Amino acid sequence: MNKLITAFLCFFVIQINAQEETDTTTFDAESYQKTLDSINNSFTYQYGEVVLNNGLAILNVPKGFKFLDSQQSKRVLTDLWGNPPSEPLGLLFPEDMTPMHDEFTYAVEIEYADEGYIEDEDAEDLDYDDLLEEMQEDIKAANPQRTAQGYPTMELVGWASPPYYDQDNKKLHWAKELKFEDYDVNTLNYNIRVLGRNGYLNLNAIGEIDMLDTFNADRDNILHSVEFTPGNRYSDFNPDIDKVAAYGIGGLIAGKILAKAGFFAVILKFWKFIAIGAVALFSGFRKKLFGAGKEDA
Template sequence: MKKSTTLLTILCFWLVQLGYGQEDSLQLEALYQQYADSINQSFQFQHGEVSLQGDLALLKVPKGYKYLDAEQSKYVMADLWGNPPSECLGMLFPEETYPLSDHFTYAIEITYSEDGYIEDEDAQELDYDELMEEMKSQSVAINEARIEQGYGAIELVGWASSPFYDSKNKKLHWAKELKFESDSANTLNYNIRILGRKGYLNLNVIGEMDVLPMVKQDIDPVLASVDFKEGYRYSEFNPDIDQVAAYGVGGLIAGKVLSKVGFLAVLAKFWKFIAIAAVGLISALRKKIAGIFSGN
């Protein structure tokens, strides 16, 4: 699914519903572009060093990327892309990418989960093929819940990139390939987890499957760009006072991600954000569009 094609299809569809023709659809597309440009230009991106959630972690924005702060990122995720509200700590965008740009490639949402210290002794013994089968099995029940709530089913196709755990730096990453019921192009779900004393940082890549080579090319600098600050580091765990998570690395990849973070929110971020944006735009500009087309 190419964004420009999808946008034009959506705009034409809505104009047909409103009784307008092809010429009107081009006018509306131009209006959308003006709207998108004004939104994109309103963001204030940052470079260099950024503190995440005060003293929690330090992000050194990697070369070729720009950072959008927590408040602006929540606006993107919820208002522009139609996701449920979340405690987003910020987002990373490739330098030439904007939330509503035609050449959107991918973005990386940053969140934090304080679920306790994750013991990693199981990491070296995991059978990732077996883990994938377990995840596929769990996805059946999750799809039933999605359908009941009016969402389409999601097929977990398999690993787009097998899990890799850096035991020295306590950083874990993997990617899943997903197929949404109503989408012709498969979706990439690339997950990065950075383990800490009280929980983990989650960097979730939002994009389609064709961006996987770009993400893999940049994965090392992205992994190196963020670390917990003193007081929150994995090595500072104190068993006398700190909580231990009820799952290990395997549970973080499979059961934890599926059951709590879930397909209902995290995996459904990207595939229809442009549809949501276009529908919202039409709603906001309905009177203006009607006035233009009537000559008023």
């Protein structure tokens, strides 16, 4: 549990213990809401055209969305949602959503992976059923190590949306349904990859599995919103000087790159507790504190 959440819980417990002889429901409820409002109002969002990573790519923030820059996104991911430190390019939120929203739906994290040029000749020959089985076995095999490192075990239930590669625009997307240990509601991890000259952009959305239809309705606008700039595009690849990645489209989908040292941290980033559970914790604690007062009234 991160320090911010702990501080909030301690604050409410102290308030109740100190004033348990009086009716503090209104006071505590107002304090809770003021604190969340203060956090949510502390962010400055961008709209329209946004330059990513010093001119590497351009994001045209889709209608109905807002963008949080790299520094503010680090605060959200690490301080508010409890992730290990990372280097996001930003976070894309639905316009009516905030990092600490009671009815959180999803957010899209944008990153850049400088892994080299991804050769895509294997895309047409991939058997996605075989690939899924391979991924399921890889995740199952990694669970003992995850447990030893203090992470929950997980299971890849299946494709929430099967992989699709847009050959013309060099954009790949797929969605996984994940089940985490001790959680009844499965997690949706929607993956978008935009291929470039020297690597690819990651656009990853996380939410509960019932967010699939909501994200599918937004997906095309998100896919069309980001492009590499001239000189950084897939078509700009120069085989004489540019690095080629050690894997193709199949390896990119299977996440073989995650087998490196950052595997567990990356997966934790898409654990539903991070994006949704922190908010639920606040919400549930609030109901526990204030719900009884309303029922007794």
